[in-house]
Amino acid sequence: xxxxxxxxxxxxxxxxxxxxxxxxxxxxxxxxxxxxxxxxxxxxxxxxxxxxxxxxxxxxxxxxxxxxxxxxxxxxxxxxxxxxxxxxxxxxxxxxxxxxxxxxxxxxxxxxxxxxxxxxxxxx
Numbered sequence: 001x002x003x004x005x006x007x008x009x010x011x012x013x014x015x016x017x018x019x020x021x022x023x024x025x026x027x028x029x030x031x032x033x034x035x036x037x038x039x040x041x042x043x044x045x046x047x048x049x050x051x052x053x054x055x056x057x058x059x060x061x062x063x064x065x066x067x068x069x070x071x072x073x074x075x076x077x078x079x080x081x082x083x084x085x086x087x088x089x090x091x092x093x094x095x096x097x098x099x100x101x102x103x104x105x106x107x108x109x110x111x112x113x114x115x116x117x118x119x120x121x122x123x124x
Contacts, residue, residue, distance in 0.1 A: 001111030001118075004051075008109060014058070014099040016119045027121075033098045034121055036091040041124040045086040046099055048072045049116035052079055054107020060087050061098050069102065080110060088124070097121065 002018045015032035024037040036042065048058050050072040060068035068087035074080065091097070099119055111117040 005109040008101045008105045012101045036095045039093045044121040046119045047084040049082045049110040051107040056105045057102035
């Protein structure tokens with residue numbers, strides 16, 4: 001993500017517009033969706049940076065079903081925080097994967113050119 005996402009709404013798909021690697025062209029930087037080019041086991045990992053005094057509930061979705069998630073909570077701290085998760089899933093060719101908010105976020109998701117908020121995936 002190259003810039004902050006201001007207080008994302010409920011079920012908002014996160015879009016990572018800066019691609020370092022996209023072998024197989026499975027990730028669409030306009031929709032925020034990865035479509036598996038091949039069947040197999042995949043690893044997905046993400047880090048969400050939260051502005052002070054807020055919270056984000058993030059889910060990893062496969063074909064619109066929750067397969068992982070994390071809570072990034074800085075309420076009452078007055079400081080930034082980063083929270084991460086890693087999930088291994090078995091995908092069929094054409095399955096779609098994306099990150100989305102679970103609830104209305106309580107602050108901005110922080111991102112800039114230093115790559116504080118990231119999403120990555122690869123086939124095992």
